Amino acid sequence: MSNISLFPAKYQELKNHLRKIQNLENAASILNWDQTTYMPNGGSYARGQQIATLKELAHEKLTDPTIGQLLEDLRSYEQSFPYDSTEASLIRVARRDYERAIRVPSKFMAKFCQHQAISYETWVKAKFLKDFSIVQPYLEKTLELSQELASFFPYKHIADPLIDLVDEGMTVSILRPLFSKLRQKLLPIVEAITDTPPIDDSCLHQYYSREQQLNFGYTVIKRIGFDFQRGRLDVTPHPFTSSFSIGDVRITTRIYENNFSEGLFSTIHEAGHALYEQGISMELEGTLLAGGISSGIHESQSRLWENIVARSRGFWECFYPQLQGTFLKQLSSTSVAKFYQAINRVAKSPIRTDADEVTYNLHIMIRFNLELAMLEGKLAVKDLPEAWNELYKKDLGLVPANNSEGVMQDVHWYGEMIGGMFQGYTLGNLIAAQIYQAAVKYNPEIPVGIEQGNFSLLHQWLKQNIHQHGRKYTANELIYHITGKPLSIEPFIDYIQDKYSNMYQTKVPISA
Ligand code: ZN
Numbered sequence: 013m014s015n016i017s018l019f020p021a022k023y024q025e026l027k028n029h030l031r032k033i034q035n036l037e038n039a040a041s042i043l044n045w046d047q048t049t050y051m052p053n054g055g056s057y058a059r060g061q062q063i064a065t066l067k068e069l070a071h072e073k074l075t076d077p078t079i080g081q082l083l084e085d086l087r088s089y090e091q092s093f094p095y096d097s098t099e100a101s102l103i104r105v106a107r108r109d110y111e112r113a114i115r116v117p118s119k120f121m122a123k124f125c126q127h128q129a130i131s132y133e134t135w136v137k138a139k140f141l142k143d144f145s146i147v148q149p150y151l152e153k154t155l156e157l158s159q160e161l162a163s164f165f166p167y168k169h170i171a172d173p174l175i176d177l178v179d180e181g182m183t184v185s186i187l188r189p190l191f192s193k194l195r196q197k198l199l200p201i202v203e204a205i206t207d208t209p210p211i212d213d214s215c216l217h218q219y220y221s222r223e224q225q226l227n228f229g230y231t232v233i234k235r236i237g238f239d240f241q242r243g244r245l246d247v248t249p250h251p252f253t254s255s256f257s258i259g260d261v262r263i264t265t266r267i268y269e270n271n272f273s274e275g276l277f278s279t280i281h282e283a284g285h286a287l288y289e290q291g292i293s294m295e296l297e298g299t300l301l302a303g304g305i306s307s308g309i310h311e312s313q314s315r316l317w318e319n320i321v322a323r324s325r326g327f328w329e330c331f332y333p334q335l336q337g338t339f340l341k342q343l344s345s346t347s348v349a350k351f352y353q354a355i356n357r358v359a360k361s362p363i364r365t366d367a368d369e370v371t372y373n374l375h376i377m378i379r380f381n382l383e384l385a386m387l388e389g390k391l392a393v394k395d396l397p398e399a400w401n402e403l404y405k406k407d408l409g410l411v412p413a414n415n416s417e418g419v420m421q422d423v424h425w426y427g428e429m430i431g432g433m434f435q436g437y438t439l440g441n442l443i444a445a446q447i448y449q450a451a452v453k454y455n456p457e458i459p460v461g462i463e464q465g466n467f468s469l470l471h472q473w474l475k476q477n478i479h480q481h482g483r484k485y486t487a488n489e490l491i492y493h494i495t496g497k498p499l500s501i502e503p504f505i506d507y508i509q510d511k512y513s514n515m516y517q518t519k520v521p522i523s524a
Contacts, residue, residue: 018085019086019089022082022085022086022089023086023089023099023103025082026079026082026083026086026102026103026106027102027299029073029076029078029079029082030079030102030106030299030300031298031299032073033070033073033074033300034298034299034300034302036066036067036069036070036073037066037067037070038256038257039066040063040066040067040070041254041255041256042254042256043059043062043063043066044063044254045254045256045262046059047059047063048248048250048252048264049246049248049264050246060129064125067125068118068122071113071118071121072118074109074110074113075110075113075114075118079106079110080110080114083103083106083107083110086103089103090103090104096481096484096485098295098296098299098301098484101301101483101484102299102300102301105300105301105483105484106300108180109300112165112177115164115165116161116164117164120160120161120164123157124157124161124429127150127153127154127157128154128427128428128429130150131147131150131151131153131154131426131427132423132426132427134146134147134150134426135147135150135420135423135426135427138420139416139420139421140416142414142415142416142420143415144396144397144415144419144420147420147426148393148394150426151393151396151425151426151430152393152394154425154426154429154430155386155387155393155430157429158174158387158429158430158431159387161173161174161429162174162387162431168183168184168185169183169184169185169384170387170388170431171184171383171384171387171431171432172184174387174429174430174431174432175187175431175432175435176432177432178306178307178432178436179306179307179308179432179435179436179439179487180305180306180486180487181306181486181487181488182306182308182435182439182487184384187380187435188384190442190499190501191377191380191435191438193501194373194377194438194442194501194504194505195373195374195377195407197501197505198370198371198373198374198505198508199374199407201370201508201509201512202358202360202370202371202374204516205358205370205512205516206358206359206360208516210357210359211353211354211356211357211358212350212354213353213354213355213357214354215342215343215346215350215351215354216271216272216273216354216355217270217271217272218270218272218342219269219270219342220269220270220272220275220339220342221269222267222269224338224339225267225269225272225275225276226245226247226265226267226275227338228276228334228335228338229245229265229275229276229279229280230245230279231334232276232279232280232322232331233245233279233280233283235465235467236280236283236287236317236321236467236471237287237467237468237471238263238283238286238287238290239290242258242259242260242261242290243260243261243262243263243286243290244262244263245262245263245264245265245279246262246263246264246265247264247265247266247267248264248265248266249266250266251263251264251265251266251278251279251281251282252264252282253282253285253286253289253314255286255289255303257297257298257302258289258290258292258294258296258297258302259297261286261289261290262286263279263282263283263285263286264282265278265279265282266278272342273354273355276322277318277322277323277355280317280318280321280322281314281315281317281318282314283314283317284313284314284315284316284317284318285304285310285313285314287313287317287471287474287475287479288304288310288313288474288478288479289303289304290479291471291474291475291478291479291480292479292480292481292482293480293481293482296482299482300483301482301483301484302482302483303482303483304482304483305482305483305485305486305487305490306436306439306486306487307435307436307439307440308435308436308439308440308443308487309440309443309478309487309490310436310440311436311437311439311440311441311443311444312439312440312441312442312443312444312447313444313474313478313479314440315369315440315441315444316444316447316448316474319369319441319444320444320445320448320507321462321467321470323355323356323369324459324462324511325348325352326459326460326462326463327462327463328348328351328352328355329348329463330462330463330464330465331465332348332351335351353515356368356369356511356512356515358370358371358512359371360408360409360410361408361410362404362408362410362412362413362417362418362421363417363421364376364379364421364422365421369441369508370508370512371408372437372438372441373437373438373441374407374408375408376434376435376437376438377407377438378400378403378404378407379422379433379434380434380435380438381403382396382399382400382403383425383430383431383432383433383434385399386430387430387431396419397415397418397419400412400418400419401418401419404418439487439499441504442499442500442501442503442504443487443491443499444504445503445504445506445507446491446495446497446499446500446503446504447474447477447478447491447494447495448503448507449495449503449506449507450494450495450496451470451473451474451477454473455469455473457469458470458473477493477494478490478494487499
């Protein structure tokens with residue numbers, strides 16, 4: 013029996029331990045942000061070492077038996093608080109992180125990290141030369157290591173532990189039927205849309221100056237609620253969001269001078285991630301609760317702002333006059349209706365990151381199924397390019413011109429691992445639709461607000477219901493809390509059918 017009077021001191025001790033781990037992790041993130049934005053190339057070897065050292069220290073601290081003992085001692089203290097209190101949540105989530113971390117030997121992690129770095133470099137070369145055979149042996153090794161990582165955990169399906177690392181609570185037995193239902197609904201919708209004459213989106217492919225694009229994006233995200241006192245916007249080849257504290261959340265974007273939508277929607281996407289991180293309650297600052305729940309919930313926040321809000325007609329009723337004023341030469345003869353259609357053009361394309369919101373999930377499900385097949389040992393890495401091309405032919409009616417535009421297009425398998433890499437994107441799209449539906453049900457004024465440039469109705473609702481809680485709830489708990497239902501594909505399908513039936517004048521099958 014533990015002495016009750018010692019509880020507050022032990023809890024404080026646990027908090028201090030965890031805060032140091034957070035400090036190390038955040039310091040590593042800053043080094044990484046700097047490397048990706050402004051560091052001269054010459055620094056890359058040393059920087060890799062510096063980041064590795066900080067990460068190693070953080071891992072050592074997290075797996076320290078002292079933490080295990082504290083967590084054990086604090087069990088009844090945890091139970092004396094309500095489930096969603098900061099105290100109970102901190103102990104609960106720390107226990108989850110700790111138990112996960114101690115299963116994986118540090119030696120294995122170091123070996124895997126080293127392999128990832130070499131595999132990534134080889135992928136860059138192989139992609140440039142359009143030659144999969146160069147990276148194939150490295151990917152074979154990655155598959156082995158991914159299987160080994162899974163083997164440190166108990167599982168029903170070998171992919172479960174890898175999915176659980178980023179989307180806790182999600183399993184193959186939940187995702188496989190969910191995705192297969194989604195695919196069955198989406199295929200006829202995509203067919204119906206792409207059978208109609210393609211929308212002319214040439215208005216987006218004129219010259220738009222980099223500086224004006226950046227300024228416009230800056231104005232838009234400021235208006236939707238991104239706090240520049242607690243964040244910044246920079247330019248990198250691959251956009252990302254990085255958070256070092258609730259008071260310092262940074263995003264990056266990329267700008268193409270002949271493709272207007274790429275830059276703006278990347279900026280809004282990352283701002284959606286950032287609103288989440290900036291919206292976490294200050295009470296959680298410095299604790300491991302100050303972060304996003306899962307890859308699916310994080311992606312739901314970026315997708316909600318990028319697609320449901322910023323690709324809506326109402327949003328452009330608000331912003332189009334200003335956009336047209338900024339780019340008079342390019343847009344003076346384009347109506348808001350035409351512009352709205354152009355930014356929502358649906359097309360079957362070989363590249364995931366170019367995909368519209370209707371076809372996007374088909375790209376993800378192809379990757380998800382291939383990951384499962386490889387992990388199950390049913391698909392050999394050497395047969396992966398052929399399997400990839402077959403699935404693209406089947407679901408998107410096209411075969412990529414080469415492996416760089418096919419199986420080598422995404423960094424995930426080559427720079428990280430096989431398993432758990434892609435489901436978060438589709439989960440994000442589904443969760444975004446389900447959450448938005450609940451938000452509008454709660455406050456039907458939200459869409460009107462968007463049209464009038466009042467984004468705080470939606471932003472405040474998201475902050476209140478999602479952002480402020482940080483990692484207190486699991487994804488499944490949060491979805492159920494907010495919507496009263498478990499995760500489902502219906503709100504997303506309803507959203508797609510509603511939006512695109514209007515756009516394509518009811519040619520979209522209403523009940524596929
Ligand atoms: Zn994202």
